[in-house]
Amino acid sequence: MLARLADDLDADTATIREVVQRLTPDQRHGLRPVPTPLPLVPAIAHRFEDVAFEGRDRELLLALAVCLDDALDPLLEFDGRSAAEVTSAGVGAHLAVHAGRVRFIDARLAIWLRATTSAAETAAVHGRLSAVFHRRGERVSADWHRARASLEAEPTTAPELTLIARELSEAGYPDRALLLAREACEHAVGEDQDEARLVAGASAVGAGFAGEAAAWLGALYPHGTERYRLAGLGALIVAQTVLQGAVPEVDPMSLRPQTSDEGDWRHWTRAAALAAILCAERGDRRGMRTWLDALRDGASRIGAEHELRDPVVALSWLLVGDRDIEEVAGSGPVSGGMLRTLRAAVEGDIDLALRLIATDESALSGEPDPFVPGYEHSPVVQAYRAVVEVLLLVWRGDIGVARDRLIQAALCLPIAMPFAGLGVVLARRLDLAVLGELGPFARSLTVALPGGAKIDLLVDRGIQSFLAGSFDDAATTVRLWSDLGGPQTTMAVPGLDELAVIAAGRGTTEASIEPPEIALAQRLRVRVATAGDGRWRAESDEVRDIARTLSSPFARARVETMLGTQHAIRDDHSSARIHLQYAERLFELSGATAWARAVRGRLDRLDAREGSIVSSVGALSACRAAWSPHLTTRELEVAMRAVGGAANREISEALNVSVRTVEVHLGRVFTKLGVRSRVELTVLAHRTEQHL
Structure with missing residues (x-):
């Protein structure tokens, strides 16, 4: 916007x-x-308060302001002067003419002209333009200006405008299609008006205007013509899902066609396919199954099992995390291309997945799609393509490139729509990785999310605090996220499992889609975070060797950071420096400059504090947060009081338990944390606080 x-x-x-x-x-x-x-x-x-134009110049400028495109020749025919005469006249100072095109030097002049011209004068200009375009054989512009020239409704113009709008929408120009369809609605009556509403709503969905689409398509219910209601059903489900944050709770069977017309059944079947995919994007397995049953019913009636049912069923189950699905093929930018792309990624070949997006004859290329006919070239399908591409770049570790690509897409595509707001989540995580805070694009996209959309903000805050060095706030925030069930997107995005708290409580909604390497890197970080002193040496060596096989510089850098931190906690400063230096360079290579700065800060602190020990025991908040996933609440209280120097009897009196109970708790703490005595426990606490 x-x-x-x-x-x-x-x-x-x-x-x-x-x-x-x-x-x-x-x-x-x-x-x-x-x-x-x-x-x-x-x-x-x-x-423009001091600007004045004589009649002929004003009419020329107004004609340019109301035209559908910027072609110069029709305007010259309208005006009667040559291009040289126009540019040398006073009006030429306000126009930029080049290569047969013309535009306002200051685009605001068009707004001022239209607002300060009477309706009768504007209609007269439209009428003259209609005649010009009619002579030139340009029926789109001719019919458009003819309708705009009429001060009263002209029902005869509506069908032609609707037809043109439909063609424009299917050609990938939904904004202009919506403009024409809305004009058609102003003139149409009866079934013509229902058709115009359908095209307006479909165009609005293609452009990403969910609220506009819901208004136009909702007007078809309950009294609109049935065939137009069914034709718009899929688009209406998409619009309402975006607005509400969930697929509407409706029985698919209550919407089935009342006739045996194959076209009506095809529309209903496609609507069921769309609803199933939308449920899958949101992790709603129950709803997905319901709509897939309807899809199977409809596909069997119209004979679309191979072209529509099979790829949609496969894509739906893939989106909810079931990779053991039958190998099926599909055509088109969504049902076929996206299935091939995501399947290649989850099988570990991200480069192939990116090539599939980039090549004309494969994934998301705009070929005819039985799943979304008429939307192949629409901005909403392009938005799906852009979000998938950015996600693949993130999985490959190209963080800076991914952020640049997403910003470019956000300028012209509705990237908040695909995958239940995944584009907004990516915008936020990429800003944090590069800037260390949310930038203007991420903030704008977040505010623009529909009221029904839900994205997790706690992990974002935790990442920001973590990168800024506020470990206690990061740990508290991520603990709260875990307590709330650990909500995640259906496709894996960078989180914050650097904190051991996540290793112990990732929540119940595991990410469904991720390449093997991303899953491997996450498991390595968990191993580092949960390794006790007793098995640290063997564990760290094995994790180090496996980490070297990671091709994503960002994924490997995060493992190296955790290895370096844990080595520092154990006073192995030489190994800590090596791992942290690797991490800094890998983060820089990936474009994650904020993560690189955070690692540089750790290296600087390591140099400044080498050999020192934190003297204040009462401020061991980072240590408390790091130990909490491993210990019960009572064990943690006993451990922290022991680190503070309290004797067993003092601890028993403070906690109102027996001394024997305190001894049992301490024994369990020693075992879980891999230490043998109070002294080792206290040293571990100070090192953890110092280096985290």
């Missing part, structure tokens, strides 16, 4: 602010398109 406003408002900050204040919340959040034309705000009025 902001990128569009920057284009239309000459990137003027004051004007953008004033226009944004006039927009509705849904428009600001990208759920509805911004109005066309944009409102005349004081900043624009002030900008």
Whole structure:
């Protein structure tokens, strides 16, 4: 939305602010398109208050303002002057003409012109433009201007506008299609109006305007023509799912066609397929099974088992984490291409997955798709493609490249829609990895999430605190996340298992989709975090050797960081430096500059504090957080009091238990933490506090 406003408002900050204040919340959040034309705000009025144009020049500028494209020849035919004459006249100072195209030098002039021209004058310009485009044989623009020229409803224009809008939507221009379909709705009556509403809603979904789509498609229920209701059912389910955060609770069988028409059954079957995928994206297995049953029923009626049912069933189960599925093929950018891409990634070949996205004849390339016919070139499908590509880059360890790609996509695609907001989660995690904090893109995308969307914010806060050196806050935050069930996205994104608390309580919702290497790196970090002193040497050597096989520089760097930290805790400063230096360089290689800075800070502290011991026992909050996953609540209290110097009897009196109970608890603490005495326990506590 902001990128569009920057284009239309000459990137003027004051004007953008004033226009944004006039927009509705849904428009600001990208759920509805911004109005066309944009409102005349004081900043624009002030900008042109001293500007005046004589009749002919004003009509030419107004014609440019209301045209659907920027072709120069139709405007010259409208005006009657040559290009040289126009550019040398006074009006030429406001126009940029090049290679047969023309645009306003200051885009805000178009808004001022349309707002300060009467409806009758604007209609007259539309009428003249309609005649120009009719002579040129350009029926899209001719019919558009003909409809806009009418001050009263012209039902005869509606079917042609609707047809053109449908063609534009399927060609990948949903914004323009929505504009024409909305105009068709203004003129249409009866079934023509239902068809125009269908095309408007479908175009809105393709553009990513979920709120707009739900309004247009919802108008078809309950009294709209049945065939148009069924044709729009899938798009309506998508729109409502985005707005509500979950697939609508509705019995698929209650929406089945009442006729035997194959087209109606095909629409219903595709709607069931869409709903199944949307449930899978959100980890809703029960809902997914319900809609898959409907898909099987519909596919058997229309004979679409191979082209539609099989790839959608396979993709659905893959999205919820079931990799033991029958090998099936599919065609098109979603049902086939995405299935091949994700399957290649989870089998460990991320480079192949990226090649599948990049090649024209394979994944997500825009070939005809029986799953989403008419949407192959739409921004929403492109958004799915962009989010998958960014995720693959993250899995490969190209953090800086992934962030740049996501920012580029966010300027023109609805990246918050795919996979239940995965694009927003990635934007936040990538900002934290590179900047150490949330940048403007991640913050804007987060605010723009629909009210029903849910993404986990606690891990983000934990990562930010961890990278800033606030270990206690990070541990507390991640502990709270674990207590809440450890919610995660259905596809693995970088979390914060550097803290042992995650190793003990990852939660019940394990990430469904991840390459073997990402899973391996996570297991290595858990091993490092949970290794006691008794088996540390053998464990660390084995983890080190396995970590060298990781091809992702980001994944390996995180393992090296944990190895370095644990070596430092055990006073093996030489090994600690080696691992931390590896980690710093690997983080820099991946583009994760904030992680690199955090490791550099650890190296600096290691140099500054070498051989020192923390004197304050009362402030061992980091140690308490690090031990809490390994010990029970009572064992932790006994351990911390012992580290503080309390005798067994003092501990028993403070906790109101027997001395024998304290001794039993201490014995269990020694075993779990791999120490043999109070002295070793105290040394371990101070080292943990110092280096974490």
